[in-house]
Each structure stands twice: as C-alpha cells, then as structure tokens.
Amino acid sequence: METEFSDLLCIGAGLAGERVAVEAASQGFKALCLSLVPPRRSHSSAAQGGMQAALGNCAMGEGDSPDVHFEDTVKGSDWGCDQEVARLFVETAPRAVREMAFWGIPWNRVVPGKSTYFKGGKQYEKVEAKEKEGLITARSFGGTAKWRTCYTSDGTGHTLLYTMDNKVVELGVKVHDRMEAISLIHDGETCMGAVVRDLKTGKLRAYLAKATLIATGGYGRIYRETTNAVINEGAGAIIALDTGIVPIGNPEAVQFHPTGIVPTHILVTEGCRGDGGTLLDVNEDRFMPEYEPEKAELASRDVVSRWMIHHIRRGLGVKGHYGDHLWLDIRHLGAHHIKTKLREVEEICNNFLGIDPITQLIPVRPAQHYTMAGVRTDKDGAAYGLKGLFAAGEAACWDLHGFNRLGGNSLAETVVAGKIVGEKIAEFLKGYEVSFKTSVIRDCMVRDLERIERLVSCKDGNEDVYRIRNAMQDELMDRVGIFRNGTDLQKAVDNLEEIYERAKKVGIRSNWIGASPELTLAIKIQGMVRLALCVAYGALKRTESRGCHAREDFEARNDRDWLNRTLATWKEGDSLPTLNYEPASRVIALPPGSRGYGESKIISADEETSEEA
Amino acid sequence: MGRNLKFNIFRYNPLDSRSVPHTDSFSLEETDSMTLFIALTRIREEQDPSLQFDFCCRAGICGSCAMVINGRPGLACKTLTRELPDEITLMPLPVFKLIGDLSVDTGTWFRAMNEKVGSWIHTDKTLDPDAHEERMDNALAEEIYELERCVECGCCVASCGTANMREDFVGAVALNRIARFMLDPRDQRKEREYFEVIGTDEGIFGCMGLLACEDVCPKELPLQDQLGILRRKMGWSAVKHLFRFG
Amino acid sequence: MAIDTTIYDRSSGVSSAILDWLQMLTGAGLILFMWSHMVLVASVNLGAGAMNTLARFFEDTYMAQVGGPLIGATFLLHFILAARKVPFRTEQQSTIWKHTRALHHLDTWLWLVQAFTAMIILIMGSIHMWTVLTDLPITAAKSAARIQGGFWLVFYLILLPMVELHVGIGFYRIGVKWGFIKRSNRKGLKRFENILTGIFILIGLITIIRFMTLSI
Ligand SMILES: Cc1cc2nc3c(=O)[nH]c(=O)nc-3n(C[C@H](O)[C@H](O)[C@H](O)COP(=O)(O)OP(=O)(O)OC[C@H]3O[C@@H](n4cnc5c(N)ncnc54)[C@H](O)[C@@H]3O)c2cc1C
Ligand code: HEM
C-alpha cells in the first residue's frame, strides 16, 4: 500500500485549497494538495466577474466600508448567514485583495478623469479622483450598494488562481493532480487523511495527514443545467456525508444564475448586467424594471432568476430549439467596450453560439450556479463532528452566504476563508500529534477496494451509470429548481429514492484497467444521489421562502420558524438523510428585515399566528 | 437533419498490456451548435464508456481539452463541428506524456515549466497588510493581463516543430510567461537573471520562428510579438555582457 | 521541454546568444552577397560588356580574389551555425516530417523547405564556387560557354530556385525572429517576400536564357 504523509492534506487545489496550503506552508508545515485536474484548471479559473472587497477607491465606491459590505452580505443571504463569519469576512477582504496584489494580480486600476458608464441601458458620467490614480478599482455587481467588485478585465478567477498557484510553486508545495479522494480515513472521532484514487493509473493510495481540508468546490453537476465545470460532482461533500457524522449545511440552498447561454449553460458574466446590459423578452421589451423598479437587472441573482422564469411562464419567453429562453442585450455598450472589458463574453458568443454580441442578442436562461450548501464548519473552518477535518471555499458551509451568495463574494470567500482557516489550521497543527492507526487505515482501504471490486465484477447488477446520473439530474432540474412546491418536492424525493436503489446496482461495462472514466463516475454515483436527496429533502422540509429557496406554496420568509440552518447527515443504511437544525446566527448584529429588493413577504420572529397557505 | 459525422479517434491504454495504439471510428448525427465536447461526451456515454479524454470547464477557459483536431492542436470544447468536414480525426497532443486515448499529462509538464521559469513575483519586499496597495498604471495592468491570459493548454508546444524535435525546448508558453514578469515592476529580477533562464538554446534562441504557436493559440496571445521582443532584449543583453566582461 | 529538475550547468553563458547573432549575421551577409551576385550576373542582360566591366572591376580591386574565399568562409560558418538546428537524427527527421505533414501550417513547411534547400545549396554552391573561383577571371563569354555546355544549365536550373527560396524564407525568418515582422504586418510582409522571391527567380531565369543565347 502506497502511503503519503503530510501535516496538511488539502483535498482540492482551487483558490480555497491552495490559499490554505500557502498559509500552512508559509508557517513551516508540510502541506500537500490533491486535485482532479492540474491545479490551474480548477473551476475557480472560470470566474470572470470579480471579487468583493470594500476598498472604496473608485468614484462609485466612495464611502464604502466593511460595514456597508456587511450589510449587503447579510441582506443578500436573506439573514441566513452566520453574522460573526460575515463580519470577519468583510474586515479581512480588503487585506486579502491587497495581498493578492502584492503576489502579482494585475488588478484593474483607477484612471482619473471623466468616463462614462451604463446602467440599465442608459449612459451616465462619473469622475475618478486624481489622488486615487493607480489604486485598485472596482465595478458594479448585483445586490451591492457600492461599486465594490475588484477585477482584472474578465479573467479575475483566472488571474487569482494563476497567482495563487505561482505562490504554491514558489513555496514548493506539492500538488498531486489527477488524484481523487474517494473516502475519508477516520475512526469516528479523528480524521487522519483520505483514500485517494490515482486518475492516471486507477490505483488507490492512502494520504495520511494531521489535518485534512475539504476544498473541493461546488457541485452543480448534480443538476442537468449548470454553469459549473464537469468535474464539479460533489466528491468533497460526498466523502464528508459518508462519514455519517459530518453534516452538510443548508443543502437546499442552491443558487441559479440568470444568464447561462442556451444550450450549453456557459455563464456569461454578471458584469454584462453590471456594465449596463439589459434583459429582453420575446417582443424585445425590457421587463425587469416592471418587477424591480429600482434595481431592475441589478437585483440579486435569485431575484433576477426568479423573475426571468416568471416571465417565461407568462408566455413571454422566446421559443427555441432547446426550450424557452430570454435575450441578454449588450449591443448598446459598443464594440470597444465589449472587445476590451467583456472580451470573454464576446468569445463565448462567437465560439459556442456562432453569434456576434455587438450586433446580436444573446439567448439566456437561468442555470444552476452556486452551492451555498457545503460541509458545515465553525468560524475557524473546523468541520462539525470530526477532529482534524476542515473545509473552506465553495465546498464549505462556513456560512457566509446563507441562502443566497452575492456575486463576487465567493471568490473573495476563497481567499479570505483560505487565509483565516489556514491560520487556524496552523495553530491547530502546532504541537498536535496524532497516531495513525494502521487498522483504521487498512479497513478504509479494504472497504474501498471491495467497493471497486463489486463494481467491476458487476456483482450487484449492471445498471448503466450514465443513465442513473441523468435521471438524477433531470429530477433535480425539473422539481428542485428555482421555483419549488411541496407536491413536486415530494415526488422528487420519492423518485430519487428509487434512483438511489438503482444506483446501488451499477456495474462497469467497459475496460476498467487504468483511469477508466466510467469507473470514476460509478465510484461516486451513490454519493451523488445521496447528495441530491439531501437537497430535495431539505427543500421539502423547509416550508418557507428564503433567498434562492423559493417555495410557491410558502411564499413568505418565515423568521419565526425558519431562521435556522439545515444540517443533513446520512446514517449508514438509510435511504434518506437525517435533518437537524441550528440557529442561523448566534450573534445578530443586523436583525432580520427587508432586503430592499425582491418580493418581501415576511413572517417576523415575534408574530404569533401562522398564516401558512 | 444534421450531417452524419465520422470520428476517427486514436486509442491506446498504456496500462493495459493487451492494448496497442490504433484508431477507432464512431459515427454520430450532428446537432445544432454541436461542439466536440458534446460529441465526445455522447460517444462516451452512448457508444464506448472506456473512451478517455479531458474536459473541465467546457467553456474554453481552463485549457484542459487541447487535442489534435484534423492535424491541428486546438481546444475541443470550443470547436464547433459545423466548422469541420464530415470526417474528423482526433489525436492526443504530442510532446506531453500520454495517459490514455486523447488524454495527456499536461500537469506535470506545466508544473516543471513554472518551476523552471520561476513563475512568480521575485521580490525582497514584505507586505504591510494595512498599507495601501502599491499604485500601478491601469494601462500597464492591462498589458500584463494580456500576457497572463494564457491557459496553459499546451497547444503552442504541441504545434511547435522545435518542441517536437527537441524535448529540452521550453516552448512559447514559457517564453511568454517570462515576458509577463519582465513587464511587471513588482518583479525585481534583473535582465541578467531572466537571461539565465531563457538566454539559451533551450530558451529564446532555440525558437526558429515557426509561428505555429502564434497561429494555434486558442487565446490568441501575442506570442509572435513577445518572442521577437524577447530575442532582441536577450540578444542585446548578451552583447552588453560580452563587452563588459569579455 | 525535458521534465528534469537537474540544475543545468549554465557555464555556457552567452554562447547561445552569440551563436544566434552570428547565424543571423552570416545569413544576412549571405543575402547581401546574393543580391550583389545577382547584380553582377544579371548585368549580362545589359550586354556582355556590362558584365565584363563589373567583373573586371571586382578583380582589379582584388575583391573577387579575397572576397570569394571570404564568402566561401561565411558560407561554411553559416552552414555550421545553422546546422545546429537541422535534424540529423532519423528519429528527429521523422518526427518533424510527420508533424509538418499533419499540421497544415505554411510557416512550418517553409522551415522544412529552408532546411532542405540548405543541403542542396551546401553541395551545389560549393561546387559552383570552386568552379568559378578556380577559373578566374570571370567573363560573360566563359559563363555563357559553361551554360551552353548543358550540364551547367541543368545545374543552375536546380540551384537557382533553391537559393532564392532559401534566401527569401531566410529574410522573412530574420524579420520574424528578431521582431521586425509583427503580428500586425506579418501578412503584408510575407506577401512582399513571396513576390520578391518570384521576381528574383524570374530575373535569374532571364539571365540563364540570356547566357544560352549569347554568342560566344
Ligand atoms: C462560471 C462561474 C463564474 C463565477 N464567477 C464568479 C465571480 O465572478 N465572482 C465570484 O466571486 N465568484 C464567482 N464564481 C464562484 C467561484 O468561482 C467559486 O465559488 C470559487 O472559485 C470556488 O473555489 P474553490 O476553491 O472553493 O473550488 P474550485 O476552484 O472549484 O476547486 C475545487 C478543487 O477541488 C478539486 N477536487 C474536487 N473534488 C476532488 C476530490 N474528490 N479529490 C481531490 N480533489 C478534488 C478540484 O480538482 C479543484 O482543484 C463563479 C462560478 C462559476 C461556475
Ligand atoms: C548563399 C547561401 C545562403 C544564404 C544567403 C542563406 C541565408 C540564410 C538566412 C538569411 C537565414 C535566416 C537566418 C536566421 O534565421 O537567423 C538562413 C537560415 C538557415 N540557413 Fe541559410 N543561407 C545560405 C546557405 C545555407 C547553407 C549552405 C545551409 C546549409 C546547411 C543553410 C542552412 C540554413 C538553415 C538550416 C537555416 C535555418 C536556421 C533557423 O531557422 O534557425 N543555409 N539562411
């Protein structure tokens, strides 16, 4: 049995995983990262828009401060976030941005003088101050009171990830790519590392570590239509859930992005709307001001997505080959703006749709985008339930985002949480000794080997893994999407339970020697369905609407009964998760109120009677 | 009704002792806006689950899916089948180590490249976390970004005759990376230090100006211009050095 | 790039750079020479007298006697320098050949043409220089006699396009490698270069015909 030792094992080498590794390594610990793909291909690279930090350098960001950022974040989360964490986050974000600048990000900078910008299709003028020249500038993003989103053209995630990985290379931190963690090694109390499958050879290896971090990103691929990369299949959440101890926080909190292109669901950045792009319907009429007079297209994404679907349901969508969609219009921004500031968008339209956004409309429809849900941790990033296990980034439920993440807050989360959790892990590692129990390691290894053996020998059946995955994706998309209701959710849960039974009968049909893509998926298919069940079941039980969780049968946000966080665990042998709840936030600096956008039906905490529909 | 496409795909599983390199053909009906990502995924899910290839972002951003498409390296996910003839031949990228079928190990190569060129800001300053960031001209920031857009897909390396013949040649991607850091005032390396890294036949003087890199780069990086600038800079640097010490 | 973490001994210092300079300079020198050579030989089109006068001028000033061997030396040096880039191992040859055939990329083909013509030029150019320089003085009549003999006609009909292609591509490549030809003007300059090569081949052919028809 091949074994690797380290102080810190980061499962995931996206922004969050690498930031934590960098922190630990800078403090002299041996950190090692695993990744499904070469680290720079992690999905963080796909983020185009930018990251939020209250620097207040640009004209439209004047007067910004962590306090304003805090308020935006809590409102954005629909009061579902942990306010202590949000506070910590907003205070650290400016420092994180500057640190990244120091490490090499070519942030766009303030250019003094007059310039024009678009908002809601109209042109305005602003004047940047001379004394701010050359400082990091920011752009507008949905759901924020100030322009706060720092960016590098439209490759913010790319430059952040490259710079972070440069740091990793500089510090000599090893990244083992094409390695997939398939289970955690633990004895019910302490986590000791992970069993890892080599995706080049198919061999298993044990990676032992004093501290293990899950930073595996989002898991949009349990949905059929998602902006996420194809590797975002939830392995991190699955191995945590499989412990039976570590809970997934708020599994039902799933964000949809308003502008995925049809049919491939590739995201076109929110920057399009931030810079003044508008949404049009079948008659090429702008409809968002009708629903959101003040913020229009710039309301937070759950709100925009919901109105889009609403509008389509009113029959005002554009009929197309791949179902109904709407139009995104950026033509009025002009060729120069599009070719410089929104070049990636232009490329996407040309390459994947064969249209020219300078003269043509872009077909869009909301698609799954972000999982606020994740491995539940405390504010230090330590996972509930197992000592030595941590989580950060999109894979974690730290819980900065509650029921809706603000655009630009997740890139910021990866580096901010990465920094904070990294420091905490370093503290944890100081003087910490763990004895790696060989029996535990062997048992974990044997269990995984057996699991694989059963799959390749078709011992339990020969169900086609792809068909099962597709069935699961359809179920979530169609019944656990943007609008939810009890009947559909119940049906989804029932169907998913059935799919789960079939998932247990998967067998490998092709040559499985080596990396075998079929086997790779088969190993996690049951876990994926379990995860899907957490989402559907969590959504069924939460009888209110909050953030992106929009129940048609419970339209109001119910702070009296549901100002809490779902904690889903999975007991071995069960066919449904066990749900528990904890208060959304122990500290409440900003009491629940109106978000200032979106429909606001609220049942406040002190209301006596229920008015449930 | 779409065309009937024929895919000839290179197959080889180095870990399977019974496997020999060969070509398999698959046919598929073309659909609207079909990309090679859609096509290959369908082939794997409907016809041969053992087919190996790499996709990640499927949006032309991450650089995972480079392969040789009808002779030319390119990103499969941003290649529309409608731009290709009825018969499509897919091969793995040369130069890189084969993992299986269309999948190659770019990770190891690029990590080594990044180590070799010292792909990070070299500075002896320390960060004051509470101070303002150092100022930078926006135009310069954008110029740096222009070179930083590389996605490490490996197309430039695979298409370069020099890199194919001589495995010690660092390739346009590494040279472009150096150019990026030379532009950056935060990096305190002197010309001499850059020269140490690329002023050799493995570096800029190994480049024969074949320009395939320039012509295939899916991100359209200005490789030709950067290579020219680097050769001049490094060339002068050598001459200066010769007169000073020689 | 070899994946090898060995720290190379960099004692070679600036040698790669200097060799590259020399390769370019010898190449550029040879281009200049070929152009002058063109003027000399093509002057026969203006009449045998013109060529003879030019040739006598070169000899009287000893430019032919000294310059000839000097060109020969440059020629050799350029060959030695450029040969560092030419694949001599069969494995490399087959790699580049397969690669180029698959790639459908003109500039890569051009390089192959350059390397191939180089070999022909090396052999034929040497023979030619030996023949001419050991039989000084140069006169239009002697040249015409040689060409009308038949062997040399065929010889030049092969060598001429080889040289012009090599020169043309070499000129373009110097521009590319040293950054005078940029993305923005590459297309235009490449066309210019092709036309120039064509014109030179044409003048060469006319000259050969002139020699054929020159009464000795
Ligand atoms: C299209 C798109 C655009 C976005 N734009 C923005 C934006 O403009 N602003 C913003 O703030 N946010 C944006 N986001 C969100 C943001 O990019 C992500 O939330 C964030 O980058 C996630 O980073 P991460 O480090 O947590 O995970 P990732 O970057 O996804 O990294 C996950 C890592 O885990 C590895 N991994 C996964 N499973 C395993 C396993 N089993 N074993 C080993 N390794 C594993 C992967 O290989 C990878 O290295 C966007 C998201 C998408 C999808
Ligand atoms: C009159 C004779 C010749 C002329 C005018 C000439 C001219 C040139 C020029 C201008 C270049 C470009 C230089 C550069 O890229 O740095 C070049 C390149 C080259 N020459 Fe010649 N050359 C001649 C003879 C030869 C001979 C005899 C050889 C024999 C091997 C040769 C082999 C090459 C090769 C291989 C290159 C390409 C080098 C590279 O791409 O790096 N040349 N030549």
Ligand code: HEM
């Ligand atoms: C110092 C050296 C050289 C001298 C003095 C010289 C001289 C001449 C002369 C006198 C001719 C006329 C034909 C003849 O007499 O046979 C000729 C033709 C020719 N030479 Fe040279 N030459 C020299 C070097 C070269 C080199 C290096 C090359 C190329 C590699 C070359 C290529 C040719 C060609 C192609 C022709 C035919 C010309 C035409 O038709 O325009 N020569 N040369």
Ligand code: SF4
């Ligand atoms: S320079 Fe272009 S071709 Fe080369 S690796 Fe980067 S993006 Fe790919």
Ligand code: F3S
């Ligand atoms: S193809 Fe190769 S030889 Fe130079 S110009 Fe590009 S690196």
Ligand code: FES
């Ligand atoms: S899959 Fe990311 S570039 Fe093609």
